[in-house]
Amino acid sequence: MKITIIPVGSVKTFMNETIVNVPAGISYEDILKSLKLPKSLRTIALVNNKRPNAKQVIHDGDELKIVSLIMGG
């Protein structure tokens, strides 16, 4: 199945928006691990603009946003 991975904010420095083929039943956490972003870059994921459950399974056509958590002051 195909999903779209969209980097948001500072994550754009490390990856581009991409459409990828992933196996059915994969969790968003497994996809995050496969991206190999720098460990020091704290991120959270949004699936279709909502916070997913811990082991939420991804479906065909889903939009996975990877959002960095470096906040201004």
Added chain:
Amino acid sequence: MYGNTGEILLVDLSSETLERKKVPEEYYHNYIGGAGLAARLFWDWGDFKAQPLDPGSLLIFMNGPFAGIRLSGCSRGSVAGRSPLTGHWGDSSCGGHFAPELRFAGFDGIVIRGQSHRPCAIVIEPENLRILPADEWWGLGVFETTSRIRAKFGKRAKSLAIGQAGENLVDYACIVNDNHHAFGRAGYGAVMGSKRLKAIIVKSFEQNYHAADPEGLDQLRRSIDLKIRESVTSQVLHENGTAANLEGGVHTGDVPIKNFRSSFWEEMAEALTGSTLSEKYLKNKAACAFCKIACKRVVEINEGPFAIPKGPGPEYETIAAFGSMLGSMDLAATCKAGRLCNDYGMDTITAGSTIAWAMEAFEKSALTLEDTNGLPLKWGDMKTVVDILLPQIAFRNGKLGGLLSLGSHKASLQINKGSGEYLTTSKGLEAPMHDPRGGGHGLALTYSISHRGACHTANPMLFMEMGACYYPEIGFEYELEPMSEENKAESALLAVQLGAIENSSCYCQFADREITIPEWVDLFNFSAGYNWTIENMMSAGLRVFYLQRLLNFRFGLTADDDSISMRLLEPAVDGAPEGVPVEFDSMKKRFYQLARLDEIKGIPDRATLDSLGMSVEASYVWN
């Protein structure tokens, strides 16, 4: 004494006297410096009956022990006193170049009381301390004042100045260092204005810092600086400033929109984010003294209604306060609004939030055309904000300018009509541009328990919730889920101690994320010779946190004041935090238990104060 000089400058503007005064050495060990030491000095010398703008009020500038070390992030200073905006104890911090220069000139701080009979400036040069008339600067903005100071004292002189907002006693007037750095929050510019103190100028001859262990400090300083320079966060901040991740914040629901009524606006995210600022208007990057991050922006806008010459650019808070909060995605307008606030000397967070409150009040008819002198207040109308509202506020012109110069909390009390529902405050201070519902539920707790009111820099809770901290030596090993109450009270108890340490040592919250707990202890020991253990350091942080609460208790605050506007707690209507409730009451209850705070008085019990060596202080509040 090491690190600290052990001396402050005591100034009485009524009698025009300046006096060098020694500070007891144990005060540094017990209260660290900066915000903590300022609280201690007020406890000893302050007049609790004096209103913030009375001649008898104290205005206290205080360095931390690290000011003057050539290390990224440690060139900040604190100002403290009774806040004209909130009426109770508060403080504000500022980066830039003033704090190290004050240290090099031989002082840890300046304590000012009294009221000058004419506009004046304090001049601090080694062996040449004086008060000068400043009539010719009165009425000028910060930029022109700073320019004249440089012309008179040379470019190496560092200054603090107020603009017209401070002179006109706007309740959220700020104090600006070298045009670009501000003691922004809680209105201390108005306290300077009330004392007719236009500026403070400091100029040293040599940059000496007397460390307890110069070799150890030099080694530690180089190692920490390298970590700071190489961290991803620093690189991102260097490239795109403190608004670097505004776009990310919009997606998590951290960035407030239209007075915290919405939590998601995708189109605005890219329009206002730091990389867009870099692409469109950035001319240079600038830094505080000795800082390798250089997150400050220098911008120029060549055309359009918000054109501005090359000069200081906006921080994240300013961009959000004059952008998303007002329903605008006009980045140029945020730059112009921020520039005006720098020149008038006004806090951009309270200014933007107060205008957002007024826009909602107008929309809901709590403010009418009669109140606004015929001026409609509409979301996104930045021409009105920039050309009319900000000047009216700074000069307290007309009914509307006068009302909005009070800040949203007091303005709401003045007009009533249900407008309290549109507030976004705690203890009378407008919340910063981090929405607890998306940014992290722990923020709702730490906003409410902060001594100065809703504040994201009183402690590092924001960073702890986003996973930017890991302190196993003190038990902070949590990976927190921002949108949950789990472990938030426990984390907040560590956060208030760490926040007191940060704000008393006057360390930048962006830079110090790379510093481990053992390195913190070494920094204090190698620089100031405190000979601390981790436990000593954390106890000092807790002592400062408690003393600030005792001060507020003596100003009349109780546990009920540890509250926050409902707007910041009610479930979000859109975006990532949509529908998720913030369990505020249970977090607060748990925090009170962990911090041993009395559930009525809001202060620690007597035994806890005794255990921290605060028995004398306890006797003032537990009779």
